[in-house]
Amino acid sequence: MNCQMQRVTCVGRTCGHVVVRSRQRLVAPPSRGGISLKRGLCLRTKVAFEATEVAEDVQPPTMSELSYNQQYEQLYAGHNGAELNLKKPVPKPVMNLQAGEEGAKKVLFSDVYGLPKRNLFFNREYNTNDLIYVGFMVAMHGLACLAPMTFSWPMVWLFLGSYFVSGCLGITLSYHRQLSHRSFQTPKWLEYVLAYCGVIAVQGDPAEWVSSHRYHHLHCDTPLDPHSPYEGFWWSHMGWLLDHQTTLERVHDRSNASDMYKDPFYRHLEKYYGLHVAGQLALLYALGGLPALVWGGALRIVWVYHITWFVNSAAHVWGNQTYNTGDLSRNNWWVGILAFGEGWHNNHHAFEWSARHGLEWWQFDMTWLMIKLLETCGLATNVKLPSEKQKARLAFEK
Numbered sequence: 001m002n003c004q005m006q007r008v009t010c011v012g013r014t015c016g017h018v019v020v021r022s023r024q025r026l027v028a029p030p031s032r033g034g035i036s037l038k039r040g041l042c043l044r045t046k047v048a049f050e051a052t053e054v055a056e057d058v059q060p061p062t063m064s065e066l067s068y069n070q071q072y073e074q075l076y077a078g079h080n081g082a083e084l085n086l087k088k089p090v091p092k093p094v095m096n097l098q099a100g101e102e103g104a105k106k107v108l109f110s111d112v113y114g115l116p117k118r119n120l121f122f123n124r125e126y127n128t129n130d131l132i133y134v135g136f137m138v139a140m141h142g143l144a145c146l147a148p149m150t151f152s153w154p155m156v157w158l159f160l161g162s163y164f165v166s167g168c169l170g171i172t173l174s175y176h177r178q179l180s181h182r183s184f185q186t187p188k189w190l191e192y193v194l195a196y197c198g199v200i201a202v203q204g205d206p207a208e209w210v211s212s213h214r215y216h217h218l219h220c221d222t223p224l225d226p227h228s229p230y231e232g233f234w235w236s237h238m239g240w241l242l243d244h245q246t247t248l249e250r251v252h253d254r255s256n257a258s259d260m261y262k263d264p265f266y267r268h269l270e271k272y273y274g275l276h277v278a279g280q281l282a283l284l285y286a287l288g289g290l291p292a293l294v295w296g297g298a299l300r301i302v303w304v305y306h307i308t309w310f311v312n313s314a315a316h317v318w319g320n321q322t323y324n325t326g327d328l329s330r331n332n333w334w335v336g337i338l339a340f341g342e343g344w345h346n347n348h349h350a351f352e353w354s355a356r357h358g359l360e361w362w363q364f365d366m367t368w369l370m371i372k373l374l375e376t377c378g379l380a381t382n383v384k385l386p387s388e389k390q391k392a393r394l395a396f397e398k
Helices: 068-079 128-144 153-180 188-199 206-218 233-237 244-251 254-261 264-271 273-312 333-338 345-350 366-376 388-394
Strands: none
Touching: 128 244, 128 273, 153 188, 153 206, 153 273, 153 366, 188 206, 188 264, 188 273, 206 244, 206 254, 206 264, 233 273, 254 264, 264 273, 273 333
């Protein structure tokens, strides 16, 4: 289905995240790969790109009767090398069935069973993108190991400040909550400043990041998810980044971020992203030598990498679930602290459009506090939050 709607639209029953009223009606195409979509499955193309009305009626997601492994085999056996249809959601797999799959191994201290689909390190092909990624990761982790030899208190403050700017303001507030999910709006000049804070986190240009993340939500913990722990903890944490061909199969259609690619600022960042990354590292070295490059560059970049990746891995295998999202998302307190509120991940997957992830008073959410500060200053508008009725609708019975 070549739909490029800029609204979340459902046919029949609503889905377990957000329903936005739209005048446009879509009809589901025939299924591919032997997986049938149940009647009334929600057709979602991610977050409204404009101001929209969030409806009160939310429903748990459609579930399949298959394990993740069974879904995977059917889906990939059916497409015969053709591009996968990324616009059509796949029903959620049954978690308990995965444990019975041959070769599935339990993630330590979790009830999730992973079954890798490819070799992660050896006896596999590496394309040019893989080699570039591996080389950069090795270089950054290697430089980070020089932190003890370049220690000073000014460097510690540089690390903490750049951690907050790139991690909180850049990734969680801008890339994630504002650009991916449109949970609030700011003046364009401020949106661009915050987005550039994300660029210095070196996690990809904004448009690419947003597109991949929207696919994660559309296909969360199904075989079209770029990084599900059903394929192993390491795959969900970092392995997916080092297998460009496999990941690209699941995110190749970037039209789900058409709002981003229409903007000249984000097209510029996509085109010249590498220069901005190199410029940042060169500037750090010019201003503070090797210590600044290590503490404000490599160590901080690696730290924010793993904190972000823990949201994809740890917050999908360890923690508790308050809401019925049909996926593996968990509320994980320590990821919530380190990732500025992103660890309240089950809350987020229940209400992905919400500007606030820590929905309980005790769930510390630094990013939400920053959004609230912007709202108080008149710099954030159209701030979206779930109602008590919506929360009760998806909450598991206590």
